[in-house]
Amino acid sequence: MIPNDxxxxxxxxxxxxxxxxxxxxLGRYFVDQGMKVTIGETYGVSxxxxxxxxxxxxxxxxxxxxxxxxxxxDLIVALEPVEGLRMLGxxxxxxxxxLSNTRPWLxxxxxxxxxxxxxxxLVLDRMGRFSEALWKVDATEIALGLGSAILANIVMLGAxxxxxxxxxxxxxxxxxxxxxxxxxxxxxxxxAFSQGQEAVKRH
Amino acid sequence: MHKLLTDSPGExxxxxxxxxxxxxxxxxxxxxATCYPGTPSSEIPMNFFNISMESDLYFEYSTNEKVAMEVAxxxxxxxxxxxxxxxxxxxNVAADPLMTLAYVGVKGGMVIxxxxxxxxxxxQNEQDNRYYSRLSGLPMLEPTSSQEMKDMTLKAFEMSExxxxxxxxxxxTRLAHVRGPVELGDLKPIVKKATFEKNxxxxxxxxxxxRKLHVxxxxxxxxxxxxxxxxxxxxxxxxxxxxxxANGACFNYxxxxxxxxxxxxxxxILKLLMSWPQPETLCIDFMKKVDKVLVVEELExxxxxxxxxxxxxxxxxxxxKGKGIGAFSRLYEYDPGMVRQSIADFFGVEYKAPExxxxxxxxxxxxxxxxxxxxxxxxxxxxxxxxxxxxxxxxPTDIGCYTLGLLPPISMADFVICMGSSASxxxxxxxxxxxxxxxxxxxxxxxxxxxxxxxxxxxxxxKFTLVILDNGTTAMTGHQIHPGVNxxxxxxxxxxxxxxxxxRALGVQDVHVIKPFKLKKAMESIKNAxxxxxxxxxxxxxxxxxxxxxxxxxxxxKPFRVNHDKCRNHRDCLNFLACPxxxxxxxxxxxxxxxxxxxxxxxxxxxxxxxxxxxx
Numbered sequence: 001m002i003p004n005d006x007x008x009x010x011x012x013x014x015x016x017x018x019x020x021x022x023x024x025x026l027g028r029y030f031v032d033q034g035m036k037v038t039i040g041e042t043y044g045v046s047x048x049x050x051x052x053x054x055x056x057x058x059x060x061x062x063x064x065x066x067x068x069x070x071x072x073x074d075l076i077v078a079l080e081p082v083e084g085l086r087m088l089g090x091x092x093x094x095x096x097x098x099l100s101n102t103r104p105w106l107x108x109x110x111x112x113x114x115x116x117x118x119x120x121x122l123v124l125d126r127m128g129r130f131s132e133a134l135w136k137v138d139a140t141e142i143a144l145g146l147g148s149a150i151l152a153n154i155v156m157l158g159a160x161x162x163x164x165x166x167x168x169x170x171x172x173x174x175x176x177x178x179x180x181x182x183x184x185x186x187x188x189x190x191x192a193f194s195q196g197q198e199a200v201k202r203h
Numbered sequence: 204m205h206k207l208l209t210d211s212p213g214e215x216x217x218x219x220x221x222x223x224x225x226x227x228x229x230x231x232x233x234x235x236a237t238c239y240p241g242t243p244s245s246e247i248p249m250n251f252f253n254i255s256m257e258s259d260l261y262f263e264y265s266t267n268e269k270v271a272m273e274v275a276x277x278x279x280x281x282x283x284x285x286x287x288x289x290x291x292x293x294x295n296v297a298a299d300p301l302m303t304l305a306y307v308g309v310k311g312g313m314v315i316x317x318x319x320x321x322x323x324x325x326x327q328n329e330q331d332n333r334y335y336s337r338l339s340g341l342p343m344l345e346p347t348s349s350q351e352m353k354d355m356t357l358k359a360f361e362m363s364e365x366x367x368x369x370x371x372x373x374x375x376t377r378l379a380h381v382r383g384p385v386e387l388g389d390l391k392p393i394v395k396k397a398t399f400e401k402n403x404x405x406x407x408x409x410x411x412x413x414r415k416l417h418v419x420x421x422x423x424x425x426x427x428x429x430x431x432x433x434x435x436x437x438x439x440x441x442x443x444x445x446x447x448x449a450n451g452a453c454f455n456y457x458x459x460x461x462x463x464x465x466x467x468x469x470x471x472i473l474k475l476l477m478s479w480p481q482p483e484t485l486c487i488d489f490m491k492k493v494d495k496v497l498v499v500e501e502l503e504x505x506x507x508x509x510x511x512x513x514x515x516x517x518x519x520x521x522x523x524k525g526k527g528i529g530a531f532s533r534l535y536e537y538d539p540g541m542v543r544q545s546i547a548d549f550f551g552v553e554y555k556a557p558e559x560x561x562x563x564x565x566x567x568x569x570x571x572x573x574x575x576x577x578x579x580x581x582x583x584x585x586x587x588x589x590x591x592x593x594x595x596x597x598x599p600t601d602i603g604c605y606t607l608g609l610l611p612p613i614s615m616a617d618f619v620i621c622m623g624s625s626a627s628x629x630x631x632x633x634x635x636x637x638x639x640x641x642x643x644x645x646x647x648x649x650x651x652x653x654x655x656x657x658x659x660x661x662x663x664x665x666k667f668t669l670v671i672l673d674n675g676t677t678a679m680t681g682h683q684i685h686p687g688v689n690x691x692x693x694x695x696x697x698x699x700x701x702x703x704x705x706x707r708a709l710g711v712q713d714v715h716v717i718k719p720f721k722l723k724k725a726m727e728s729i730k731n732a733x734x735x736x737x738x739x740x741x742x743x744x745x746x747x748x749x750x751x752x753x754x755x756x757x758x759x760x761k762p763f764r765v766n767h768d769k770c771r772n773h774r775d776c777l778n779f780l781a782c783p784x785x786x787x788x789x790x791x792x793x794x795x796x797x798x799x800x801x802x803x804x805x806x807x808x809x810x811x812x813x814x815x816x817x818x819x
Contacts, residue, residue: 015573085562107570122566
């Protein structure tokens with residue numbers, strides 16, 4: 001069962017990383033489990049390359065509002081480290097857990113030399129320090145190994161399942177993946193999911 | 204089969220608010236749908252578009268919101284169930300037909316979906332369109348969840364037919380872009396055609412007719428007020444002495460806050476689902492039963508002001524507050540923490556907001572605004588124009604992906620107020636100053652409302668350059684078609700109107716069609732336009748690569764790489780173009796071959812010719 005009710009989950013990253021799909025899959029999973037789920041998305045303008053965030057709120061008893069109050073996240077799933085730390089600043093608290101991809105995606109302002117991207121090790125260190133637990137996953141590396149960085153979101157879902165930070169029953173989760181992904185890409189995505197699980201088990 | 208055509212009543216689906224609206228319309232047997240896309244409404248018509256390909260639903264992307272409203276109005280007065288969708292500023296464009304359509308009314312149910320955007324996630328303002336219901340006299344429904352988005356759409360059709368009036372449904376970003384469970388109902392068959400029955404004394408709004416129609420509108424308004432006072436929409440939840448009035452997304456935050464604060468016993472909530480006409484009797488009864496009232500509404504203090512007026516007329520002297528309590532203001536969307544705090548403050552309840560994490564020891568995080576995609580043709584056009592005109596020209600711009608030209612290193616956006624304003628404000632800047640003026644407008648925006656500005660420029664002999672960025676689609680809102688799109692590759696039959704023909708037909712003498720990825724040639728044309736003593740139009744043609752990929756029109760090219768034997772680290776590529784395919788490895792620029800689409804622009808910009816195709 002979910003450890004808190006409502007369980008407040010944030011999935012964040014960069015536009016184009018498949019943030020929305022990841023939150024949709026998790027949402028469907030919990031709806032199928034008979035839970036009440038609300039997902040609030042934040043995407044504006046043409047968000048490609050911009051920061052994106054979904055709030056997934058899960059309850060056994062009531063339909064939660066689309067947004068959680070500040071500092072009330074129970075779990076942050078970060079597809080990009082700086083975005084994870086950014087969300088931790090707004091929604092973090094001493095009991096939050098974080099599952100983060102380790103590969104940074106540099107904003108254009110950093111590439112153009114106007115801003116600096118902090119050392120990744122420092123970002124991860126701070127995420128660990130400001131949360132109850134930090135789980136690190138080399139999701140982009142794993143995804144690239146499978147042929148495409150876009151699979152990182154599904155790698156993260158696999159890692160999330162194996163981490164037990166959210167109660168995701170494996171068989172049911174795979175069924176939700178099958179129902180949510182185009183048949184042509186299913187095999188590759190299921191591999192990404194498995195490798196995400198493995199990455200956590202190696203921890 | 205499209206998922207919204209699933210014929211299994213009782214099934215629960217996790218639907219986006221906008222999908223729920225589309226489903227509600229299908230359950231009402233909607234026959235006719237029009238729109239101009241705009242965030243946060245765009246997913247509604249995207250679903251209608253796909254559904255229209257596999258059902259009898261008629262759907263069109265109209266030229267602009269005014270056109271969409273008028274096309275829909277004709278279908279509705281003919282007797283078909285009709286829906287028209289737009290974002291809040293779109294209703295400004297459609298305001299002219301809206302106001303008089305309210306006089307003539309409709310026969311088939313007509314639902315107007317209006318999506319407001321508090322906090323301006325992707326809009327140029329955050330106007331509160333609840334005023335349009337007051338301005339037009341049309342009823343307004345404000346659902347609070349995905350389920351209600353569906354249910355209210357269905358009921359809006361019924362109400363519209365009962366009153367013979369269009370009904371406005373107002374959503375906001377937090378409803379349109381929220382997913383929640385929706386229980387499906389029965390799908391209704393689609394009626395394809397109706398017969399228009401002539402009645403000039405109702406439908407032809409000459410003054411003598413409209414004088415009578417205005418009386419009828421006020422009669423209909425009274426009937427709508429009866430519905431609003433009944434129990435079909437608005438309700439009072441709870442019996443406590445602390446009154447809270449809430450609408451739309453705020454209702455959810457109030458519900459959460461009351462639970463969280465443990466004050467359920469003390470509170471009565473008046474939920475305004477049908478917010479116009481206001482349920483006057485219900486409001487008065489409510490205010491008589493409570494000790495004080497807190498109005499929780501985003502943006503303007505509309506409900507608050509109206510409740511105060513009711514109270515004054517009925518000798519009710521309890522405190523009625525809204526704006527100014529806690530952090531409640533007319534700015535931006537409310538957040539749930541703020542709603543908890545304001546409720547606690549107003550009713551004198553203990554509430555300790557969770558402490559913000561102190562991330563003092565954390566380095567400053569770089570901001571991450573959205574940017575133009577790798578291989579976006581706008582980047583190339585902006586570069587070429589800047590090379591020719593320099594940075595000093597005035598650059599009026601418009602609404603679309605290319606508005607991102609505002610951001611460095613492009614920095615070529617000086618003025619934008621609404622769709623189409625680049626063309627007309629170009630006229631004004633050219634006349635009012637001695638500065639050079641180059642206006643930028645997208646292809647869809649040109650058809651939407653740029654043409655009239657260009658007519659003005661031709662007719663009044665304004666001297667400036669209008670650059671039409673023709674990427675073959677309405678890119679920003681999700682790749683919708685528009686009158687200039689070649690729809691054949693998508694298997695859709697629509698007549699294409701080439702932009703060049705329109706421009707020439709309007710009498711523009713100096714017209715250049717450029718290919719922005721051929722920088723040298725493009726810059727020659729731009730130079731000719733700059734030197735022309737009069738009005739010039741440059742049409743920059745290159746398909747949006749994302750749209751090209753989605754419609755299988757993308758011609759794959761080799762990605763590029765940096766040859767470090769030649770690179771002398773000028774970084775012109777990065778500093779002028781800032782393409783997301785570029786990254787720094789140490790202090791050397793590299794190109795990610797998975798992101799690069801091979802547009803070749805950086806290779807043309809590099810002074811050392813150090814950017815070369817990746818060998819197979």
